[in-house]
Amino acid sequence: xxxxALTRGVPADEALPYARISESLAGALQKNYTVILQYGNIGxxxxxxxxxxxxxxxxxxxxxxxxxxxxxxxLFSATVIKPGDTVLVEQPSYDxxxxxxxxxxxxxxxxxxxxxxxxxxxxETELKRQVPxxxxxxxxxxxxxxxxxxxxxxxxxxxxAEKYNFWIIEDVPYRTLRYRGEAIPLLRDIDPKHIVTMSxxxxxxxxxxxxxxxxxxxxxxxKVTRLAEETILSPVLPTQAVVAEFIQRGWLDENVAxxxxxxxxxxxxxxxxxxxxxxxxxxxAPEGGFFVSxxxxxxxxxxxxxxxxxxxxxxxxxxxxxxxxxxGDAPVDSSRDRFIRLPFCAITPAQIEEGVSRLASLxx
Amino acid sequence: xxxxALTRGVPADEALPYARISESLAGALQKNYTVILQYGNIGxxxxxxxxxxxxxxxxxxxxxxxxxxxxxxxLFSATVIKPGDTVLVEQPSYDxxxxxxxxxxxxxxxxxxxxxxxxxxxxETELKRQVPxxxxxxxxxxxxxxxxxxxxxxxxxxxxAEKYNFWIIEDVPYRTLRYRGEAIPLLRDIDPKHIVTMSxxxxxxxxxxxxxxxxxxxxxxxKVTRLAEETILSPVLPTQAVVAEFIQRGWLDENVAxxxxxxxxxxxxxxxxxxxxxxxxxxxAPEGGFFVSxxxxxxxxxxxxxxxxxxxxxxxxxxxxxxxxxxGDAPVDSSRDRFIRLPFCAITPAQIEEGVSRLASLxx
Numbered sequence: 001x002x003x004x005a006l007t008r009g010v011p012a013d014e015a016l017p018y019a020r021i022s023e024s025l026a027g028a029l030q031k032n033y034t035v036i037l038q039y040g041n042i043g044x045x046x047x048x049x050x051x052x053x054x055x056x057x058x059x060x061x062x063x064x065x066x067x068x069x070x071x072x073x074x075l076f077s078a079t080v081i082k083p084g085d086t087v088l089v090e091q092p093s094y095d096x097x098x099x100x101x102x103x104x105x106x107x108x109x110x111x112x113x114x115x116x117x118x119x120x121x122x123x124e125t126e127l128k129r130q131v132p133x134x135x136x137x138x139x140x141x142x143x144x145x146x147x148x149x150x151x152x153x154x155x156x157x158x159x160x161a162e163k164y165n166f167w168i169i170e171d172v173p174y175r176t177l178r179y180r181g182e183a184i185p186l187l188r189d190i191d192p193k194h195i196v197t198m199s200x201x202x203x204x205x206x207x208x209x210x211x212x213x214x215x216x217x218x219x220x221x222x223k224v225t226r227l228a229e230e231t232i233l234s235p236v237l238p239t240q241a242v243v244a245e246f247i248q249r250g251w252l253d254e255n256v257a258x259x260x261x262x263x264x265x266x267x268x269x270x271x272x273x274x275x276x277x278x279x280x281x282x283x284x285a286p287e288g289g290f291f292v293s294x295x296x297x298x299x300x301x302x303x304x305x306x307x308x309x310x311x312x313x314x315x316x317x318x319x320x321x322x323x324x325x326x327x328g329d330a331p332v333d334s335s336r337d338r339f340i341r342l343p344f345c346a347i348t349p350a351q352i353e354e355g356v357s358r359l360a361s362l363x364x
Numbered sequence: 365x366x367x368x369a370l371t372r373g374v375p376a377d378e379a380l381p382y383a384r385i386s387e388s389l390a391g392a393l394q395k396n397y398t399v400i401l402q403y404g405n406i407g408x409x410x411x412x413x414x415x416x417x418x419x420x421x422x423x424x425x426x427x428x429x430x431x432x433x434x435x436x437x438x439l440f441s442a443t444v445i446k447p448g449d450t451v452l453v454e455q456p457s458y459d460x461x462x463x464x465x466x467x468x469x470x471x472x473x474x475x476x477x478x479x480x481x482x483x484x485x486x487x488e489t490e491l492k493r494q495v496p497x498x499x500x501x502x503x504x505x506x507x508x509x510x511x512x513x514x515x516x517x518x519x520x521x522x523x524x525a526e527k528y529n530f531w532i533i534e535d536v537p538y539r540t541l542r543y544r545g546e547a548i549p550l551l552r553d554i555d556p557k558h559i560v561t562m563s564x565x566x567x568x569x570x571x572x573x574x575x576x577x578x579x580x581x582x583x584x585x586x587k588v589t590r591l592a593e594e595t596i597l598s599p600v601l602p603t604q605a606v607v608a609e610f611i612q613r614g615w616l617d618e619n620v621a622x623x624x625x626x627x628x629x630x631x632x633x634x635x636x637x638x639x640x641x642x643x644x645x646x647x648x649a650p651e652g653g654f655f656v657s658x659x660x661x662x663x664x665x666x667x668x669x670x671x672x673x674x675x676x677x678x679x680x681x682x683x684x685x686x687x688x689x690x691x692g693d694a695p696v697d698s699s700r701d702r703f704i705r706l707p708f709c710a711i712t713p714a715q716i717e718e719g720v721s722r723l724a725s726l727x728x
Contacts (some may be wrong), residue, residue: 010403018397021602027385033382036572039374067431067574070597099594190645206401210431230463236600237572238385261550 004355005315009143009290009343014264016206017246024245030137036241037106044213044219045240052213052249055172055187056197061218064225068237069171069200069212070096073136075227076103076196076214080167085133088126090118092293092322092339093145096134097171113142115284117149120156126161126327127164134167139187140175141289144322144341148287151184158187161194163358171198174289176256179264181287188215194323196220201243203290204256209239262345267292269349270342272358277360290345291318296338300363305340307351314358317341368719369679373507373654373707379626380570381610381619388609390600400605406593408577408587409604415611416577420552420561422512425582426591430599433535433562433576434460439591440560440578449497453489454482456657456686456703458507458535461500464673474688477506479648481513484520491528492693498560504539505653508686512651514727515548522551527559535562537576538653540620543628545651551639552579560584563695565607567654568620573603626709631656633713634706634720641724654709657683660702664727668721669704678713678722681705 008169029036036045043049044065053060066072079101081087091110101108109126111118120264126132137157139149149157156285162166170187200212246252253347270292273287281330283297296302309316319339326332340359344352393400400409408411416679417424430436441464445451451465455474465472473490475482480501490496503513513521525532531593553632564576578588590594592599610616634656635649646659660666673680683703690696705724708716 006373008403013398013402016392016397016401018401021401022386022390022393025389029382029386033380034377037380037382037385037572038377039372039566039571066596067600071595074595094595096597101592202403202422204600207403208401208598210596210598210600231438231462232574233432233460234572234574236431236574236603237604238570238606239600242602 001313002349002351003313003315004098004351004358005073006355006359007315008346010346011203011207011259015259017251018313019247020251021206021242021250022211024242024249026174027249028241028245033239036237037236041223041237042234043236044235046242046335047248048240048244051244051305052215054181055318056215058192058215059218061214063213064221064222064228065211065213066228066296067212067232068202068210069173069198069247070100071172071199071215072212072214072224073097073169074100074104075224075231077101079220079223079227079343081106081133086130089130089324090122090137090142091324091326092144092319092336093136094138094171094322094323095163098158098324101136103266105221108324109219109327111327113145113147113169115147117147117153117157120153120160124160127160131164131166134169135161136169136171137187138171138174140184141177141286141291143174144291145284145290145293146285146286146291150183154184154187156196158190158230165194167194167196167199169196172202173203175199176204177259177263177290178288179260179267193217205258206245209242210236211240211243221279265349266344266352268349269352270344273353274342283338290343291341292344293339293341296340296363298334298338300338302338302363305362307352308362309359312362313356314362316359365574365677366715367677367679368711368722370706370723371679371681372710374710375567375571375623376626376710380397383558384610384615385570385573385606387665388606388613388615391627392433392605392722393602393615396605400601403598403693406598406600406707406717407589408599409601409608411519412575412604412608416579418559420478420579422579422671423582426585427577428516428585428592429575431576431596432566433537433575433578434464436562436576437461437533437535437576438464438468439588441465441470441594443584443588443591444472444591445470450494452487452496453688454501454506455688455690456508456683456700457688458498458501458502458686461535462688463501463658468719470689471673472688473691475691477511481511481517481521484517484524488524488693491524495528498533499525500533500535501551501685502534502535502538505550505650505655507538508655509537509648509655509657510547510650510655518548518551519554522554522558526555529558531558533560533562533720537564537567539563540568541623541654542629542652543624567609568616568623569610570607573606575604575607582595625646629713630708630711630716634708634718637720638706639715641720642727654707655705656708657703658706659699660704660727662698664702666727669726672726673723676722676726678719678726692696692728
C-alpha cells in the first residue's frame with residue numbers, strides 16, 4: 001500500500017520550474033554579476049526590490065527582501081516585541097509563526113477564527129485588556145484552515161489597528177493562488193499605516209530559493225534591515241536575482257497560471273472527498289491556496305489518531321501545533337485534538353481521495 | 365583623483381567566477397532539482413555536507429551548512445550564551461562577531477593579540493576569574509590583523525579549553541588563501557573535543573552565495589540545527605548545490621589557485637608600501653588572507669583621520685570597531701584610535717601603493 005502524506009504544505013515537485021530557474025540565473029549573472037555575487041545590498045537585489053515596490057505601489061525603501069518570510073518574521077519580532085508584550089494570532093494559525101513570536105519573548109494568544117475571519121468581538125475585548133505588539137493574520141487561504149478574511153472584517157481590523165495603535169502583519173504567501181472567485185483587497189489597500197505585508201515566492205516558484213519580502217513604512221523597514229545586516233551580513237542575492245529575471249522574462253505569470261491549473265482540481269478533490277467520506281464534519285471550503293482543515297465531531301474516534309494513521313500509511317500533522325494560548329489563558333478543550341490540516345497541492349486527486357477515505361475509516 | 369577604498373574585506377570583482385556558477389546551478393538542477401528547489405534538508409544540501417564532512421574527516425551529522433557563517437555564529441551564540449556569560453575574543457577581532465555575541469547577551473572581552481596569537485598569560489588569568497561561554501578566534505590570517513596563531517599557541521589553547529571546559533570557535537574563512545609558507549594545523553586537528561570550526565565559500569567562490577558551515581560535535585550541531593529550522597525553515601539550497609557542483613567539477617581548486625595568483629602580489633604591494641611610506645609603524649606581515657593592519661605611533665597625526673582621509677578620497681574603516689571591552693573593564697587608551705585595517709584583495713597593486721602613500725601623508 002502506498003503511503004499518503006497529508007502533512008506539509010509544500011508545492012508539487014512536478015511544478016518546480018528548474019530549467020527556467022537555471023536560465024534566469026545565467027541571464028541575470030551575464031548582465032550584473034558583480035552585484036549579484038558580491039557583498040552588499042542588504043535590503044535586497046535592487047531590481048527585485050523595484051519590482052515588488054511597483055507591485056505594492058510603494059517606494060523601494062518600504063521593501064525588505066530577505067531569506068524567506070519566516071526569517072523576516074523573526075527579525076521583525078526581535079525588533080518590535082518588548083518584555084511583557086503579547087502577540088495575537090488567529091486560532092488556529094501558522095505553527096512556525098506562533099513559535100517564532102514566543103521565542104522572541106511574546107505571550108501569544110489565539111483569537112478564534114470564524115468562516116470569514118477572526119472573531120472581532122473577542123479581539124476587541126482583548127484589545128481593551130492589553131494592546132498587543134502586533135496581530136498576525138493570514139487573510140488569504142489561511143494556513144492551516146484555508147479560510148479567507150472577508151472585506152468587511154478587513155475594514156474592521158484596519159479600523160481597530162488605528163483605534164488601538166498596533167501593527168497588523170498580513171502574511172499573504174498564498175494570495176496569488178486563487179483558483180476561483182474575486183480577490184479581496186489587502187488590508188494595506190484599505191489603509192497601509194499600521195500594516196506590514198509579508199509574502200514570498202516559495203509557493204509561486206520554489207521554496208528553497210528562500211526569497212521572501214516585507215512591505216512596511218520606511219522607518220520600520222530601516223530598523224529591521226539594520227538587524228538583518230547584523231544577523232546575516234548580506235541576503236542570498238543570486239536567488240533574488242533569479243526571481244527578478246524570472247519576473248522580467250514574464251515567466252512568473254506563466255508559472256502561476258500553470259500552478260492554478262494543477263492545483264485547482266486537487267482542491268476540488270479534497271473538498272469533494274471530505275464531503276463524500278466525512279459527511280457532517282466542520283470545515284470551510286477555500287477558493288485557493290494549499291489547505292483545507294476539518295474539525296472532527298466530539299463523537300469521532302480521534303484518540304491516538306496520528307499513530308493509527310501512520311500504521312495505516314497515512315501521514316497527518318498534529319493539529320495542536322496550530323494553536324496558541326487561549327484568551328485569558330482559558331483551559332484547553334478537545335477541539336484542538338480534533339483539528340486536522342489537509343494540504344492538497346503536492347499529491348494527486350487520486351491520492352487525495354484515497355487519503356481522505358483512509359482517514360474516514362480511522363475516525364469512525 | 366581616483367577614490368581608493370581601504371575599507372571592506374571583499375573579494376576582487378574580477379575574480380568572481382560567474383559563468384561557472386551558472387553552469388554549476390544548471391548541472392546540479394539537472395540531476396537533483398526536486399531536492400534543491402524544495403523545502404527540507406535543514407542541515408544543508410546533502411552532497412555538500414558530505415564533501416565538507418570528508419574534508420574534515422567527520423560524519424555529516426557533525427556538519428551544519430547555513431546561510432553564511434555570521435548567521436551560524438548568531439545561532440550558535442543564541443544556543444550557548446546564558447545570562448551573565450562572557451565571550452572572549454582576540455583584541456582586536458572581527459567587528460561583526462563581537463556585535464553578534466553582544467546582541468545575544470554576552471559581555472565580550474578582548475585578549476590582546478600578539479604577533480603569534482593571543483596573550484596566553486592574560487587569557488589564563490581571565491579563565492581563572494570566569495570561564496567564558498566560548499573563545500572566538502580567527503587563527504589563520506586574522507580579520508583584522510592578518511596575524512596567524514602559532515602551532516605552539518594552538519596547542520596551549522586546546523589544552524586550556526580542556527582544562528577549563530569551554531568552547532573555542534576557530535573561524536577560518538581565509539585559511540585556504542595561504543600565498544606562502546606552510547599551513548599550521550587547525551585547533552581541531554590537535555583535539556576536536558572543545559572546538560567549533562567555522563568557515564565559508566565567501567572568499568573562495570562568492571560572498572553573496574552565503575554558504576558557510578560549522579563543524580562541531582553532533583549533539584551541538586543538532587541543537588543549533590533545531591534553532592536554525594525554527595528561524596529560517598530551510599537554508600538556501602540552490603547556492604549550496606552550486607558550491608557542491610563547483611567542487612565536484614574540480615573548479616574550487618582551480619579557483620583557489622587563480623585567487624592566490626591574483627592576491628599574492630597585492631599582499632606584497634601592501635606590505636612593501638607600508639614599509640616604504642610608513643617606516644617604523646607596528647604591523648605583522650601575513651602569509652595569506654585579505655588583511656594587514658597597522659598601529660600608528662602615538663606621535664602620528666591621527667585626529668579626525670577618517671574625515672581627513674575621505675576628503676583626500678581615501679576610504680578607511682574606523683579601527684575602534686574591531687575592539688571589544690578591555691579585560692577587567694580597564695580604561696581604553698588611544699591605541700584603538702591608531703589602529704587601521706588595510707584590506708588588499710579588491711584593489712590593484714598600483715591602487716594599494718597610491719592608497720598607502722595618501723595615508724602616510726595624512727598621518728605625518
